Amino acid sequence: MKALIFDFDWVIHDTFEFHRNKIEEYFEIDFSKQDLKDLSNWSIFSNTNGKMENADWDWYTNYIYSEYSVLEIDKKIKNTILELSKNYSLHIISSGWTRNVTEYLKNNQIHHAFGDILCYEFHKSKIAKFEHIFSKHKLNSNECLFVTDTLWDILEANEVWVKTIAVDFGYHDKELLETWKPHKIISNFPELFNILK
Ligand SMILES: [Mg+2]
Numbered sequence: 215m216k217a218l219i220f221d222f223d224w225v226i227h228d229t230f231e232f233h234r235n236k237i238e239e240y241f242e243i244d245f246s247k248q249d250l251k252d253l254s255n256w257s258i259f260s261n262t263n264g265k266m267e268n269a270d271w272d273w274y275t276n277y278i279y280s281e282y283s284v285l286e287i288d289k290k291i292k293n294t295i296l297e298l299s300k301n302y303s304l305h306i307i308s309s310g311w312t313r314n315v316t317e318y319l320k321n322n323q324i325h326h327a328f329g330d331i332l333c334y335e336f337h338k339s340k341i342a343k344f345e346h347i348f349s350k351h352k353l354n355s356n357e358c359l360f361v362t363d364t365l366w367d368i369l370e371a372n373e374v375w376v377k378t379i380a381v382d383f384g385y386h387d388k389e390l391l392e393t394w395k396p397h398k399i400i401s402n403f404p405e406l407f408n409i410l411k
Pocket of ligand 1: 221223224362364385
C-alpha cells in the first residue's frame, strides 16, 4: 500500500450536527437529523426529499466558512493522520469546498500531511479525482486505500477498483455501508494501523 485517500466530511471531522445547525440557521427552516439523512441516498446535492430543492450551496459554503474552518479536530484522528503520513502518501477527495477544507487543515496543523486536496471545485465526481491522483502520483488502484463514510463514495471507488475502508461513525450506518461491500468497516481511526499491518 502506498497511498491513503480520505473523504473529509464525517470522516476526518464529524460535521453532521454542524451542518444540521447551519442549514437551519442559513435557510431559516426546521431541519431535523432525519432531514439531513434523507437529503439523498446518493449525493448531498441531489435533494431527493425536496426540502432543499432550490438551495444555493455556494452561498451556504461562504456562510459557514468562518466557523467551519476553526472546528477543532479530534486528537486521535489528528495523531493517526500524522503517524500515517510518515509511511504513506495521504490525499483528500471531498465534496466540500476547497477553502473550507484547506483552512480547517491549516488551523489544525495537519495541512502538511496531505498531498492533493481535491474538492467540489475540482470535479463533482470522485472518479475524476481518483484518476487525477493515479496519474499525478503514478499509482495503481491496488496501491491505494480509500477511507469514507458513504455508500455513494464506496460505489465510485469500486468503479476505479480502489478498496474502501468504511467508517461506521459517519453519514451512512453500518448496515447500509455493508450493502456495497467495503473491504473493511472501522469504528475509529487507529484501527487503520491494524488494517495496514
Ligand atoms: Mg463524507
